[in-house]
Amino acid sequence: xxPGTTPASTTTASPALPGARGATRPDPAAAPLxxxxxxxxxxxxxxxxxxxxxxxxxxxxxxxxxxxxxAARGGPLPAGGPTAVAAALRGALxxxxxxxxxxxxxxxxxxxxxxxxxxxxxxxxxxxxxxHCPPLALAAAADLAASVLNPSMDxxxxxxxxxxxxxxxxxxxxxxxxxxxxxxxxxxxxxxTESNQLALLLARERARPAPVRLICGxxxxxxLHRAAWLLGLPAPLTVPAPTGxxxxxxxxxxxxxxxxxxxLLVVATAGTTDAGLIDPLHTVADLCDxxxxxxxxxxxYGGPLLLSERHRHLLDGLDRAHTVTLDxxxxxxxxxxxxxxxxxxxxxxxxxxxRADYLNADDDTEAGLPDLLGRxxxxxxxxxxxxxxxxxxxxxxxxxxxxxxxVCALAHTFAAQITARPGxxxxxxxxxxxxxxxxxxxxxxxxALVRRRLLTEGRAVLGxxxxxxxxxxxxxxxxxxxxxxxxxxxxxxxxxxxx
Numbered sequence: 001x002x003p004g005t006t007p008a009s010t011t012t013a014s015p016a017l018p019g020a021r022g023a024t025r026p027d028p029a030a031a032p033l034x035x036x037x038x039x040x041x042x043x044x045x046x047x048x049x050x051x052x053x054x055x056x057x058x059x060x061x062x063x064x065x066x067x068x069x070x071a072a073r074g075g076p077l078p079a080g081g082p083t084a085v086a087a088a089l090r091g092a093l094x095x096x097x098x099x100x101x102x103x104x105x106x107x108x109x110x111x112x113x114x115x116x117x118x119x120x121x122x123x124x125x126x127x128x129x130x131x132h133c134p135p136l137a138l139a140a141a142a143d144l145a146a147s148v149l150n151p152s153m154d155x156x157x158x159x160x161x162x163x164x165x166x167x168x169x170x171x172x173x174x175x176x177x178x179x180x181x182x183x184x185x186x187x188x189x190x191x192x193t194e195s196n197q198l199a200l201l202l203a204r205e206r207a208r209p210a211p212v213r214l215i216c217g218x219x220x221x222x223x224l225h226r227a228a229w230l231l232g233l234p235a236p237l238t239v240p241a242p243t244g245x246x247x248x249x250x251x252x253x254x255x256x257x258x259x260x261x262x263x264l265l266v267v268a269t270a271g272t273t274d275a276g277l278i279d280p281l282h283t284v285a286d287l288c289d290x291x292x293x294x295x296x297x298x299x300x301y302g303g304p305l306l307l308s309e310r311h312r313h314l315l316d317g318l319d320r321a322h323t324v325t326l327d328x329x330x331x332x333x334x335x336x337x338x339x340x341x342x343x344x345x346x347x348x349x350x351x352x353x354x355r356a357d358y359l360n361a362d363d364d365t366e367a368g369l370p371d372l373l374g375r376x377x378x379x380x381x382x383x384x385x386x387x388x389x390x391x392x393x394x395x396x397x398x399x400x401x402x403x404x405x406x407v408c409a410l411a412h413t414f415a416a417q418i419t420a421r422p423g424x425x426x427x428x429x430x431x432x433x434x435x436x437x438x439x440x441x442x443x444x445x446x447x448a449l450v451r452r453r454l455l456t457e458g459r460a461v462l463g464x465x466x467x468x469x470x471x472x473x474x475x476x477x478x479x480x481x482x483x484x485x486x487x488x489x490x491x492x493x494x495x496x497x498x499x
Contacts, residue, residue: 055148061108068109069116076124078117079458085118092117120461125479125486126493129463131273131301131327133478135335138394142387143335153188153381155359156370162383163372169389170340176306177324177342185346186326187375188385189339192300195325196267197227198341198377199296202323203265204231205351206294210262215239215254217246217279219272221298234259244272244467246279248287255291264293270315271301274465274474275427276434278302281317288320295320300327300339302432308401311408314431322348328388331404331433331478338384349374406480407433414475414487423495427472436465436472439495444471450494460493 050056078085092114101107121127123134151159153166166188174184189195203212214228219241228236237258239250246268258264266288268279281297288295297318303326305311306318318324321344328338343349353374355362360371373379395403411430418426418437427436438447447464451473454460463474473494 058104058108061105062112065109065112066116069113069119070121072113072117073119073121073458075458076127077120077455077458077461079456081456089114089118123479125482126459126490127461128475128477128479128490129461131330131476131478133330133333135329136333136391139334139387139391142390146383146386149383151383152379153375153383154372154379156372159372159383162386163370165389166375166383166385169385169392172392173326173340174342177303177321177326178319178344180319181344183346184342184344185349186340186342187349187352188381189341189376190337191329191339192221192298192325192327193223193226194377195300195327195339195341196221196223196296196298197230199267199323199325200224200227200231200233200265201377202343202348202351203263203294203296204233206348207263212262212265212294213237213258214265214267215251215258215293216267217241217251217269219244219246219274219277219279220267220269221273221300224267224298244275244277245269246284248280248283251284252287252290255287255293264288264291265296266293267296267298268321270297270299270303270318271432273301274434274467275436276301276430276432276476278314278431281315281320283317285317285320294322296323296325297321298325300325301330304328304331304400305404305432307397308404308408310401310405311432328391331407332388332391332400333403333478334384334387334391338388352377403480407477410477410480410482410484410487411435413484414477417484417487417491421491421495424491427467433477435475435477436467437475437494438470438472447471447473454493460490462490462494 078088080088092110094110102110120132121134122132149162151162153159153162156163170186170188171184174186175181177186178184187195187198189198200212200214206212211234213234214224214236215238216224216236217239220238225236228234237254239254240247251266255264255266266284268281268284270278270281272278279297285295287293299315299318302315303318303324305314323344324342326340326342328334328340329336332338353371356373359379360369360373365371392400408430411433414435415426415429418424418435423440425438425440427438439450442450448471451462451464454462463476465472465474475490
């Protein structure tokens with residue numbers, strides 16, 4: 001394991017930063033709070049030592065509060081359910097806007113501790129409900145740097161270096177997804193929902209004035225239907241997915257029967273939300289070629305498998321898509337948000353171009369200042385690419401692949417443990433790192449009760465999925481440091497309430 005690549009966890013208190021002096025340093029709360037100066041004035045001969053940085057005592061207070069909150073929580077989730085958690089938070093918070101402020105250190109200790117105590121900790125092996133990853137410590141540190149520098153990625157004069165970094169990193173990631181394309185590109189987004197919406201927008205603009213027709217499986221992410229509604233597109237044609245993946249025969253029928261007044265946009269999924277399943281991408285791409293349809297693949301979950309030699313074959317055909325959604329705050333272990341939309345042809349991004357004289361005046365652009373406004377529908381946006389760049393450099397392809405391979409192997413270990421217990425039933429072998437299972441003799445209502453009991457007790461966080469007409473417990477394994485013993489303990493908890 002590379003140094004600094006451990007997922008950041010609030011389960012254990014983190015050590016104080018080197019150079020922190022605690023009580024020997026002045027409390028920043030004793031002086032008026034001022035905007036953070038990350039660099040010395042030009043008249044300063046040398047940068048300040050770490051112990052003299054205004055962040056140092058604040059970081060020590062924050063890390064201490066994180067550890068205290070996690071210790072008070074004592075598990076993957078606070079016990080008591082929504083009412084108890086809300087009461088505890090409100091009690092710790094007190095007045096939201098007091099007449100007199102409490103000072104920086106006290107505010108950090110009180111609020112951060114309260115939120116940590118009431119948090120769902122994705123680094124806890126028993127917190128496995130969603131695509132909610134434990135972020136890498138180094139990525140969290142890089143995210144702090146992004147907050148301190150605070151560039152806004154909407155004009156070059158606000159983000160000179162960060163804009164270049166974004167260009168460099170997105171170019172590399174776009175080429176990973178579209179290796180044979182002449183001019184691939186990628187935009188940084190807040191995640192799969194924004195990426196899917198952008199993909200539909202680009203398809204709509206390319207189809208103008210004809211209406212683009214969206215065809216997706218019933219296994220597709222809900223954001224696609226919402227995006228069609230927001231963009232004023234015709235109601236999507238939804239194709240059956242009886243086995244959890246898009247049915248090619250049904251897709252062919254839908255394409256053949258679709259109205260002919262506009263082009264088709266077919267959406268496939270590489271890593272479904274319910275079971276982590278991957279649609280037959282080559283087959284879907286063949287059908288798109290046959291019917292002249294544009295192809296978008298929502299690979300928010302499964303996309304990072306491209307970095308694993310062992311698992312990249314699961315995404316064969318992904319490169320044939322015109323656009324691809326990719327999230328690195330899932331199987332990339334980044335703090336939220338770290339989404340991407342890749343495009344096979346950079347020319348497809350032209351409709352996003354926009355002019356605002358104070359950000360990208362024509363004469364500034366002609367003089368060589370880069371135009372950033374067409375890189376997003378958002379104006380102000382964070383340099384989320386910074387944490388991604390740090391992670392890619394620190395771990396490299398092999399380090400990330402090791403994490404990917406570890407969680408996939410863990411899912412198969414978990415599936416084997418389930419099948420070895422007569423009281424449990426496995427839905428299917430995992431496609432990526434999601435495992436569906438249920439107590440064998442339980443009704444759907446009992447399955448739901450098991451999940452809610454574990455949540456209320458704060459002992460485990462499992463999701464739920466309905467497939468094949470039945471309700472299943474869902475474990476989404478994203479912690480590469482979880483062990484088989486952790487998984488066995490999770491199964492013991494599930495079986496306990498049914499005995």
